[in-house]
Amino acid sequence: DTAVSQTPKYLVTQMGNDKSIKCEQNLGHDTMYWYKQDSKKFLKIMFSYNNKELIINETVPNRFSPKSPDKAHLNLHINSLELGDSAVYFCASSQEVSASRTYEQYFGPGTRLTVT
Amino acid sequence: QQPVQSPQAVILREGEDAVINCSSSKALYSVHWYRQKHGEAPVFLMILLKGGEQKGHDKISASFNEKKQQSSLYLTASQLSYSGTYFCGTTPRGEYGNKLVFGAGTILRVKS
Numbered sequence: 176d177t178a179v180s181q182t183p184k185y186l187v188t189q190m191g192n193d194k195s196i197k198c199e200q201n202l203g204h205d206t207m208y209w210y211k212q213d214s215k216k217f218l219k220i221m222f223s224y225n226n227k228e229l230i231i232n233e234t235v236p237n238r239f240s241p242k243s244p245d246k247a248h249l250n251l252h253i254n255s256l257e258l259g260d261s262a263v264y265f266c267a268s269s270q271e272v273s274a275s276r277t278y279e280q281y282f283g284p285g286t287r288l289t290v291t
Numbered sequence: 292q293q294p295v296q297s298p299q300a301v302i303l304r305e306g307e308d309a310v311i312n313c314s315s316s317k318a319l320y321s322v323h324w325y326r327q328k329h330g331e332a333p334v335f336l337m338i339l340l341k342g343g344e345q346k347g348h349d350k351i352s353a354s355f356n357e358k359k360q361q362s363s364l365y366l367t368a369s370q371l372s373y374s375g376t377y378f379c380g381t382t383p384r385g386e387y388g389n390k391l392v393f394g395a396g397t398i399l400r401v402k403s
Contacts, residue, residue, distance in 0.1 A: 208389075218396075278338075
């Protein structure tokens with residue numbers, strides 16, 4: 176059984192389109208994340224949800240909107256796609272975190288988004 | 292602010308040792324280490340929380356010098372399977388526990 180899964184694995188689309196990436200974890204974790212890894216392999220956090228509540232919202236264009244229907248799922252919707260959005264997007268999950276606790280993160284396989 | 296990793300890349304022969312460093316300009320609460328193989332997801336290696344803490348995992352270990360705000364990852368008797376990009380992720384003190392800021396990564400290649 177895959178612990179953290181993402182769909183689709185590859186996404187090729189044109190500028191201006193809207194697309195979604197889905198993520199599911201079966202680890203029973205309470206916290207989920209979205210990361211963006213650019214062409215230089217720089218890994219940057221975008222969002223984090225803890226029990227369906229948004230807790231981390233980095234400086235990301237508001238064209239990106241995360242949604243967590245339940246604590247096992249975290250989706251990422253991107254409006255009006257731009258060339259600069261091309262990257263690998265990773266979903267991750269961990270046990271519930273707080274200001275004083277930190278836990279290892281389990282990453283999904285990634286979604287390679289190419290905007291043409 | 293992004294932690295600084297060094298070296299950027301290292302090439303080893305099987306059985307050789309390597310050290311990867313991670314330095315931050317901010318006081319740190321924790322340091323995470325992950326390894327990412329080409330085309331795959333990052334995989335957790337270890338977390339260090341306290342100054343002076345050291346951890347080991349097989350032949351990979353790490354230390355955390357809280358005063359110097361830096362951590363080092365030690366790979367001993369390297370194996371081909373150690374090849375990949377190693378990332379440190381740091382959480383500055385006072386920040387949310389899992390808001391990791393990752394370094395740019397260190398590419399490790401082990402040759403036979």
